[in-house]
Amino acid sequence: MFYELATSSWGDEEIAAMQRVIASGFFTMSENVKALEIEFAQYFGAKYGVMVNSGSSANLVATAALFYKKDRPLQRGDEVIVPAISWATTYHPLQQYGLKLRFIDVDLHTLNMDVSKLEQALTPRTRAIVAVSILGNPAAMDVIRAFADQHGLYVLEDNCESMDAELGGRKLGTFGHLNTFSFFFSHHISTMEGGMILTDDEELAHLCRAIRAHGWTRDLPADTKIYERKGSDFYEAYRFILPGYNVRPLELSGAIGREQIKKLPAMTVQRRKNWALFQELFGKDERFIIQRENGKSSAFSFTMILNPARQVDRDRVFGALRDADIGYRIITGGNFLRHDVMKYYDYEIVGDVKNADIAHDHGFFVGNHPHDLTPQLERLRSVLHNVV
Template sequence: RVFDETELQNMVSSVLDFWLTAGPYAQQFENALGRFLGVREIVPVNSGSSANLVAVTTLCSSQLDNPLRPGDEVIVPAASFPTTVNPIIQNQLVPVFIDSNLADLNLDPGQLEEALSPRTRAVMFAHTLGNPADMDAVMAFVRQHDLYLIEDACDALGSTWDGQFVGTFGELATLSFYPAHHITVGEGGAVFTNRPKLAKIARAVRDWGRDCWCGYDSPVNGKCGIRFEREIPGMPGYYDHRYYYTEIGYNLKLTDPQAAMGVAQVEKLPEFVARRRHNFHYLYAGLRQYEDFLRLPQWHPRADPAWFAFPLLLNENLPFQRHDLTRFLELNHIETRLLFAGNILKQPAYQEINARQIGALPVADRILKDAFFVGVFPGLTEPHLDYMIETFGRFFSKY
């Protein structure tokens, strides 16, 4: 987390106004984030996981001409974060698991055609740790087969492919504002899209399933001006539109004090992205001397990652295991994280799900066994990074 007095002043202002749910700052946050990404619609929610749930559920809406239906298949990498996969299962869809590339740890586009079946309706994946997947290959596939695309950009805010922000290629995309992410509001996330109809459905899914969206100021007669003057088929009299429900929804809204923090964080976002890139490349240069032990990350020439973290993969046939290295780093005050679930099909919760997998998933298994990451967040300075590099060296010097 990196913040200053601006976040604190905004949050105090919101609390003094006693906006406890979404209010004026939420609208400012939507506008600021939309301007940064160049998208029409931002739907803030209470977490990145909720954003994924809202995005998938939106594409299942009966308001769409061609919604996803139970039993339809969604192609997804096996090396995924759980809540990239879970909404597929929770909406009674069937995940079809493909492997990842060893180079960038993203989905392997070469397996997309093999995963295709008559039931395939969508592709969903995360840009791993901010490193864009091969969007040329992905878009060629989804366009050829007329599939939906959901981009989980929770770790990739600010990353671009050929100059275009990731998350702006498909129908819907998602973000997370957890403290470790590119910006934070504590707990929070967002769905974003350039399709107003999808945004309207997403807001309904977020807000109890309610069809009406009257903005955060909630004018008495609604923004439409006919809240109390509309006859709704099947409902009695002039039915209050704010209590008309068109989706099976949740309550996943962001609060205004959180949005107040977000307004200040978005102002700092270009600087945050620049610092993350600097820290990544500084660390990359320092760790190249240890390539006998570590497989360093790679990225496509058309990609410009806004790195969430620095992914590492142990080389094979080393005289030590991952836990030996990560424990040493942790004991020396360098935090590490595994690359999320690794091959998620090896996790207990996924042993009995209705799913297909394509091949043996060897790269996902390598990720499960040998991958981890360290931080590049904007608060790290070059002395911090020098210490990290030196600590890796002290461990490797034993071998």
């Protein structure tokens, strides 16, 4: 395809890293995973990193950890404020742990949570906010964290789409009590499958480590405070303290990630160069609504909303993109409230979600990659200029 939605960011370094692991004959998580946890946390300025097998699993484990805190754990029936647009696995762990979701609309121009609605969404049962930065563009994490601190709420920052973005000179994925990242093929770095949880809270880090691997104690340091040793080494070697999962990453993924994290700064620079060209081509064109940058975007992709006032036939636009060999897709998961799965959720909608509906019905995105996209973006401009 002339303009793909996603392309590989691997080079010889990642293949060589895989070969070293294959030669070692040891494939479950080991030294490379441990090293990547340290290197990734250091890159973002966090104290603790816990690698898992996907960003989705990172959200699951992070949600679970908040239920097993010693003080003020979440409980079933508690409420959590969420944005109307995100990917499915932002929400599913919340439903699976019995939380009630309070959906608020997004800002049409940033596509992130409309923080002016936070006060309206707050009730005496609200215990947490799940904040999402959509497709590289920072949400108002400073505002969200300040609001959460004021009201004693936990913040889970789902940063799976916005690795290496910044707000006020601070990396995203560091504003929450727990912060999650994805290393899926199309994301800012790729380890085949993989994800990471970052936190500055030792208790939460240790809870995540246990939950990641069967609720087992094996991966915990000897001085952990989340349980007390009380048996023989024979018993302690197979002691389970929490209801957990098996969402451990592969050693192959750890080794690949160590090479990818070295490349991340340069890849972000190139993504932002492409983003600058996209802004130049479409930023002043009133036929389209594109994301307004908040802070410093890491430009996962390029979102476009056909101006509803012009009543453009989106299917006709999609036909022109297909004919031009340009890939496109829905913006993240669209308005999540429009999906069939909502019949299984306990939720309320705070006010209306008209902006999420506009993005759902009139929007799409095209890809961004860590290499020059000038020919692709120029073709996109030509095609859309002719069809809209």
